[in-house]
Amino acid sequence: MANLDGAKTNLIINYLPQTLSDEDFRSMFLSIGPIKSCKIIRDKNTLYSYGFGFVDYQSPGDAARAITTLNGLSMENKRIKVAYARPNDENSKGANLYVCNLPKHYREEELMDQFQKYGSIVQTRVLVNQVTGQSKGVGFVLFHKKCDAESAMADMDGKTPPGGDQPFSIKFADDNAKKVRPPPGSQNFQHPAYSQGPRFPYSGGMGNHGPMRNPGNRFRYNPMGGGAGNFGNNYGNYNNGYGSGMGGSGMMGQQNQGHILFVYNIGYDADEKTLWQLFAPLGTVQKVNVIMDHAKSQCKGYGFVTMTNYDEAQHAIDCLNGYVFNGKQLSVSFKS
């Protein structure tokens, strides 16, 4: 719902500790003043905290004071962030532009200069090669309002900026977590589980944890897509969390909450597809999560994979921990 007042009273709280209870969350923010509502955003089934929440104060003054008082507060080796929430209306969604063919000398400032005449900009970002620092010629312009983003795109798409030698190509940016694009080098990507050669360190010598054990159970994960190496987009349909080994009668509708793996060094271009490709062939994957730096529209280089069955999770560790993927050595372990 669009509410003008909400812009002044409604706060988003980021970087909440996983263990923070709803009660403690409420008390902490009630200490500033009366609130209309508050909630920690959690997984519907498991109640696992997503690490952020909302607090809507009755008075704008208390909201402002909550920011002053509580932003940056240390809680269990994290620092919470308290800021105004974006208004939850259509005009603020989809206001992020993806701009290609930037002149190579462009940084955030030059991008800002070119686009700020269309409206108020939250942030600009230019992607650079992590090693050389060279611009990739690609960036993001996030406007406060979608209509400003639309005007900017209409006017600037196909135009060559002063000092540039190519016309801008402008699109709306994808949702961070949902974009499906082949990871770099995926044309040659060969899953370690299918390898028989020595370049995949964990493909042999693992006894009955060898990668191809129980092969008849391996390919149930992609009803839409075609086969291994050709992944469809409907990842959400792979399974429902009721994995094998759940027994029947005694569970009373509870579901196996799965085993969470920490996967480090997946690269800054990784997305959810990357993790599905790596893990789905090794067992039942409930969900994957690539941790994004939302300010940069980039992966932070790690993610989490929840697998239903313990033995398959251990198998995935055996296969993938230490495996060199896109030139980086993966680290795969049970989440601590």
Add this chain to the structure above:
DNA sequence: TTATATT
């Protein structure tokens, strides 16, 4: 090198 930026 162990989480989550829009309900």
